Amino acid sequence: MRNLLSLMQKRFLSTPIPSAASALSLDSPSSSSSPPPSSSFTVQYLVNSCGLPLKFALKVSRNFHLHENNLQSFQSVFRCFQSHNIPSIRITKLIKRRPQILNYNVEDNLKPKLLLLVQNGIVGHHMFKVFVSNPVILSADLDSQIKPCFQFLKSVLGSDRNVVEAISRSSNLLTCDLKGCLQPNIDFLIKEGVPFDGVAGFLIRDATTVQHKHDSMVNAVDDLKNLGFDPKGSCFS
Numbered sequence: 001m002r003n004l005l006s007l008m009q010k011r012f013l014s015t016p017i018p019s020a021a022s023a024l025s026l027d028s029p030s031s032s033s034s035p036p037p038s039s040s041f042t043v044q045y046l047v048n049s050c051g052l053p054l055k056f057a058l059k060v061s062r063n064f065h066l067h068e069n070n071l072q073s074f075q076s077v078f079r080c081f082q083s084h085n086i087p088s089i090r091i092t093k094l095i096k097r098r099p100q101i102l103n104y105n106v107e108d109n110l111k112p113k114l115l116l117l118v119q120n121g122i123v124g125h126h127m128f129k130v131f132v133s134n135p136v137i138l139s140a141d142l143d144s145q146i147k148p149c150f151q152f153l154k155s156v157l158g159s160d161r162n163v164v165e166a167i168s169r170s171s172n173l174l175t176c177d178l179k180g181c182l183q184p185n186i187d188f189l190i191k192e193g194v195p196f197d198g199v200a201g202f203l204i205r206d207a208t209t210v211q212h213k214h215d216s217m218v219n220a221v222d223d224l225k226n227l228g229f230d231p232k233g234s235c236f237s
Helices: 002-012 040-049 054-060 068-082 088-097 099-103 106-119 124-133 142-157 160-169 178-191 196-205 207-211 214-226
Strands: none
Touching: 040 054, 040 068, 068 088, 068 099, 068 106, 088 099, 088 124, 106 124, 106 142, 124 160, 142 160, 142 178, 142 196, 160 196, 178 196, 178 207, 178 214, 196 207
């Protein structure tokens, strides 16, 4: 399986992976030679309350602002994560990855997503790992994006344990293009006769392979077949 995944990875190297959402880049070059005035409260809160470095807080505050009258809301975000046994030091790391989290609505946005993860066995360290590797999950729509991805993964992988392992290895599975890429690619592999273990292997060991554009997946499988690989054989399992 590892050799096969390596071959498919080479086939996909030049193909970007479509996604349902993309994270905000804090490293994009500024269009102005001098940064705009930073928010004093934003910088102070990020440094004093969140434990972020001053240099990073100054950089973030150019395009991201916190309002002092929303202080209780920011604190509720911390408490929400802490209630799921995520230590403060890890919450700080998460905020550094995506400061916008501080402005998220706890009741309508964060709590339902955290609850869904817990219900599916993703707790503690696994939950933190998922958020840090893919903070877009926290802004993705729960009903139209995250839940359908969970349901599809369960239908393919069967056990909760396999789903947890797959998402822990590749949290992008929850924000990928389900209908445009992931589902068509899995359906195609099954149609080609790839054994269940092989399909599960793609999702658990290297989910990026099945998140590429469907045409690329079809071409990759055709290339492997031309090299003599049989989808129904053990090389795909």
